Amino acid sequence: MDTSRVYGNVKTFRSPGHKQASFPSLSTDACRCPHWHHLALKLGCATLILLLLTLIGLSVFVRFLVQKPLIEKCSMAAQENGTEPTGRSAILECPRHWQPHRNKCLIISQISRPWAEGLVACSMKEATLLIIENEEELKFVQNILKGRQQLFFIGLNYVQTEMTWKWINGSVLKPNILRITGSEVENSCALISHTEVFSDSCSSDNHWICQKTLKHV
């Protein structure tokens, strides 16, 4: 009886001992793994962020280098302003791009051509080459031309047969309005600058000034 009891007790002792042995090892492994992984995770994150920043920096830099030559190569194309076809209006207003002055509208050409072609170009705008009627108008026109280093045909040419300068409306130039610098020979037309009026060959190329007279409808 006594011996039998002792044997049973021994069995009970062994089985809990076995379980207990496995338990600590499991807990030990569980403790170690998470810690290591945690550290690796942090390191990985840091590396990731660093690479991302480097990538962004390089992208910006490359983009900058690519754009720089393009900017240097770029050249601005000059735009020529086309004038709108103008109808007469009841109100005393100048068409777009024309410069008002008293009862006139003035416009300066964008290109240079012989005098006769300037005359035609003006008529196509229902206008004529500029006719300066008094000293005040001369000053106004020359004031507009300040800053322009160019010469402009006006509606004044030399009539060889009459030995006199005439406006295109047929009236004779009065000496007190303006003085012409240069030759008085056949095929001479007047050019205006911001300081002077010259005589030049009518077949030379120059810019010109058109005028349109305002009328009531």
Add this chain to the structure above:
Amino acid sequence: MGAAKIEEACLGMLKIDLTAADCPQEGEMGKKLQAKCLSVVSPAKLLCCYRVVIVVLIVAVVALSVALSVRKEKPVMESCEPCYATCPSGWIGFGSKCFYFSEDVGNWTFSQSSCMALDSHLALFDSLEELNFLKRYKGPSNHWIGLHRASTEHPWIWTDNTKYNNMVLTRGGGECAYLSESGIRSGRGYTRRKWICNKPNSYTVQCPLVVDPG
């Protein structure tokens, strides 16, 4: 009696162990197992993701660096090709010549004198390419060039007294030639225009060799 007491103590000890071990063992076992499962699966996936992303980023960085170094090299080479950057300040190089476009205006004679004061002369051109360059660069104003004649009946000559070869026809009824957007035109020399000067190619220096022409 003594042996019996000892046996009882052992039994007591054993009983206590059993009681303590069983309950916490099961509870903790379950929790630990769950944790283990999670830790085993998740880290592996995360690591895979990290590896892929890191590799991609590294490749991108390397590619950009290579592109950067390649691009840095090219501009250096390009800057050496046009070897006429030695034109004086304010002058423009084209081919083997330097050109100066004036800001002021003057008559033809004044223009030629101004060019001579800059150790040059009013512009002459040797080719259509050169002429087209001058036409493009001059802007809206017309500019005197180094072509003139004694009268409308005389032939055109350059300022160096060589005869003009009529490469491009001139138009207009004057004695002095200027450049308009339409081409070469002529007017009377006393009118005031801007002008173009040019220096011959002996004033330009080749890029690899720095030689003094004097």
